[in-house]
Amino acid sequence: MQSLRDLIDSFNLYAVCEACQRQTKLNVQKLIKHLGAETQVHRMRSKLRCRVCGTRTEDLRIVYVGQKDQEAIFQYRR
Numbered sequence: 001m002q003s004l005r006d007l008i009d010s011f012n013l014y015a016v017c018e019a020c021q022r023q024t025k026l027n028v029q030k031l032i033k034h035l036g037a038e039t040q041v042h043r044m045r046s047k048l049r050c051r052v053c054g055t056r057t058e059d060l061r062i063v064y065v066g067q068k069d070q071e072a073i074f075q076y077r078r
């Protein structure tokens with residue numbers, strides 16, 4: 001189970017609307033502020049609604065974007 005806290009460093013969270021194929025990047029920091037860092041990601045699904053067509057969507061996409069800090073340390077040591 002992933003909580004919002006697990007996502008903040010290395011992942012982007014997208015909501016995907018099947019009706020209009022829109023993909024919206026969610027602001028994880030904002031979600032943590034409103035819902036709390038321990039909120040389980042799968043619990044978000046029932047809260048999502050497409051802003052464009054108003055359809056409820058349960059399709060969440062989690063995209064790994066890597067850790068910036070680790071990359072910097074790696075380059076430094078090389």
Ligand SMILES: [Zn+2]
Nearest residue numbers: 017020050053
């Ligand atoms: Zn839509």
